[in-house]
Amino acid sequence: MGTLTRYPHLPPDQVDALLDQCVRALDDLSPGLGAAGRRLLAEHGPQQWPVEWHLPWWLATNLGLPEADWRALTLCNLLGLGYVRMVDCWAENADAAAVSAGEALLAGACHELALAQLTRLFPAAPDFWQHRHAAMSHWMRSLVEDDPAFSRPFAAWQEQDLARLAWRGAPLKITAVGACLLAQRAELIPILTDALDTMLVAQVLLDHVDDWREDLAGGRFNVFVAYASDLPQDAANVQANSRRVLALLMMGDPGSYFHVVQRQVARAQSLAAHVGCSGLAQFAASLQSEAELGCGRLIDAARSHLQQAVSRVLQE
Secondary structure (H helix, E strand, O other): OOOOOOOOOOOHHHHHHHHHHHHHHHHHHOOOHHHHHHHHHHOOOOOOOHHHHHHHHHHHHHHOOOHHHHHHHHHHHHHHHHHHHHHHHHHHOOOHHHOOHHHHHHHHHHHHHHHHHHHHHOOOOHHHHHHHHHHHHHHHHHHHOOOHHHHOOHHHOOHHHHHHHHHHHOOHHHHHHHHHHHOOOHHHHHHHHHHHHHHHHHHHHHHHHHHHHHHHHHOOOOHHHHHHOOOOOOHHHHHHHHHHHHHHHHHOOOHHHHHHHHHHHHHHHHHHHHOOOHHHHHHHHHHHHHHHHHHHHHHHHHHHHHHHHHHHHHHO
16 A cells, blocks of 8 residues: 655664664574565565554654663564564465475564563563453454454444454554553553554555455455445456446445545544654554545546446447
């Protein structure tokens, strides 16, 4: 998703320093892992994964965390991101049995180093570990369980169905909770985690708009397709579902889908502002702009598709 970048960014030298810190940690664990880790994190940089890279820094500004703490939390985020993304890809890949030993070692190293860093930061903090367990449980369940909502038309979804879309990104909340505890501001945890959940839901909804063709072709459930079509999302209905999405865009109005996005974003922005995390609030505002532009882009693209189809028919 090409999110507009109207939010505070880490300076390039800080980005490089954090990346180097991850690489050194991997090399210290096993020589040679650092190069593979650098390639992995280069594919998941701050432009593509802004909240994972920036959230501890944004929170530190408001909570008064020392640099050593937010850098340690960011290191956990980046190593955790590497691990989670590798497992996500394996779970989505029908040929997951072909995972190489090197990939498995890198994923395990990222997980182990992130866990070791968290253990150092929170050696006797049962509240933290309970939050971590809940976040990781939601993430793992999102990989192996079919959401009951997937069998129902989008119009029949309830708020709890939307909320479950955030489970795939639940590990992001781990260091957010940690930042609050390090700052002795535990009362902010429920507000901040709600902000992140609603932001994650909005991101999933926007991502599914961008990815609907690829998801249909790959046999993955797509929320925007469910909005446009009440047919099952199986191999037998790929073409029919594609036609219904295009028909919606050419002759219908996807605006109510984007209204759902905007409602989630507005709540995330309000909650982030309530806890004083201006960086997260500004990021949420950029999602709002993305939703507004995305609706227009989709309709324009569909109309262009229709015009090209009509032109081909007339030329025959």
